[in-house]
Amino acid sequence: MAVKRKVRRYSGGVYDLGLHVVWCPKYRRQVLGGRVSVRLRELIEAKAAEKGWEIVALEVMPDHVHLFVKHEPKASASYVANQFKGFTSRVLREEFPHLKSRMPTLWSSSFFVASAGAVSADTVEKYIDTQWERPWTKKRKEEEGSRAPGV
Incomplete structure (x- = not known):
């Protein structure tokens, strides 16, 4: 169940x-x-x-x-x-x-x-480990990377 x-x-x-x-x-x-x-x-x-x-x-x-x-x-x-x-x-x-x-x-x-x-512990762990693989977060990570100092 x-x-x-x-x-x-x-x-x-x-x-x-x-x-x-x-x-x-x-x-x-x-x-x-x-x-x-x-x-x-x-x-x-x-x-x-x-x-x-x-x-x-x-x-x-x-x-x-x-x-x-x-x-x-x-x-x-x-x-x-x-x-x-x-x-x-x-x-x-x-x-x-x-x-x-x-x-x-x-x-x-x-x-x-x-x-x-x-949800199981495995599901939570996988969810956390794959946060940056989601399309909306990949784009944000790329944007943050382009604003980094010295770039």
Whole structure:
């Protein structure tokens, strides 16, 4: 499935930022099933809506969570991950007492996060490397070269 590019605007520019975030319960315990899984999905969706972030994909597995989320440029990757982890831990542990009794904290302190988007790193690299090959930039480069000092 291809991710459709949807740029957003704000006063400082235009952006399209996405993150793949993965996190696990403490000790990788398989506690994210049944009602906990359903409620976790609701909480993640609520936090994303509160922040104005777009959930592209979300899977809750028994022992980990995969999330692909689009966010604004001012939010760092760790901020995004920790917003979901902190909020969901607090609410789930209040609503499901067995999560408090089995583990000292709901989530492991670590997480995986990678930037992701509609284009690959190879595509971006090729785009940057070939800037001067475009017809409109070749002409401008030639013009700038003819105005160089000593020419």
